[in-house]
Amino acid sequence: TAARIHALPALYKAAAGGLPTLADKGYIGAGIGILLPVRRPKGQSEQALDADTRTTNSLIRGIRALGERAAAELKQRWRTLQHITISPSRIGDIARAALVLNGIWK
Template identity: 40%
Template sequence: MTAARTHRIIRICERQGIPVLADRAYMGAGPWVTTPLRRPPGRDLTPTQQTVNRALSAARAPVERGVAQLKSWRIFRKARCSPNRMSSIAAAVLTPGDCKTFGVTPDHGRCIDDQ
C-alpha cells in the first residue's frame, strides 16, 4: 500500500481508466480499487458474495504468481540499475510465459483458438 501511495499508482490507473484489483490491504483505497468483500460481523457472506471473492482471487492469482517468480530471481533482488530498466526486464521475462499460459498472442492480445 505504501508503494502504491508513494508512486500514485492507483491515481494514475484511475485517470487512465484501468481497473485495479487488489487484496484486503487496499480496502478503503478508493472507489476505483476492487477488493474482496468482508464478512459482516456475526454473519456469513452470501453465496453470490463468495463467488465474487473467488472470481477476484482467480483474476489476481496469475499476477501474484508472476511477482513471486520475479522475487525469486537474483537479478531482481540484487539489481543496481534504474527502476525503468527493471520494468523492461520484468516485462520481457513475464510476457512469453503469460502468453503461453493464457493463450494470448503477444502482438494483438487476442486469444489463440486451440481448435
C-alpha cells in the same frame, strides 16, 4: 501508509482512465477504482455472504493469484532481480524479458 501516500494517487489516475486495480482486504477504504474482496461478517463464515459477493471475492482472489504467482517466479527463478541495482526505468524491460522466457508473457 506509504501506499496511500505514494501508490494510490497514481492508481486513481489509472482508474479514472478505465483501468481498475485489484487489492487485498488490507486496502479497505482505498478509494475509487481499487477493487477488493468484501469481508465476511465478524464471527461468521464466508457462507454468510450472498452468492454474488462470494463469486466476486473468488474472481478477485483468482486474478490476483496470477499476478502474485508471476512475481514469485520472477523473484525465485531470476535471482538477478533480487539484487538489481540498475535504473528503475530499465527494470520493466528486464522483467518483461524474464516473463517471456518463463512463458508467462505473450
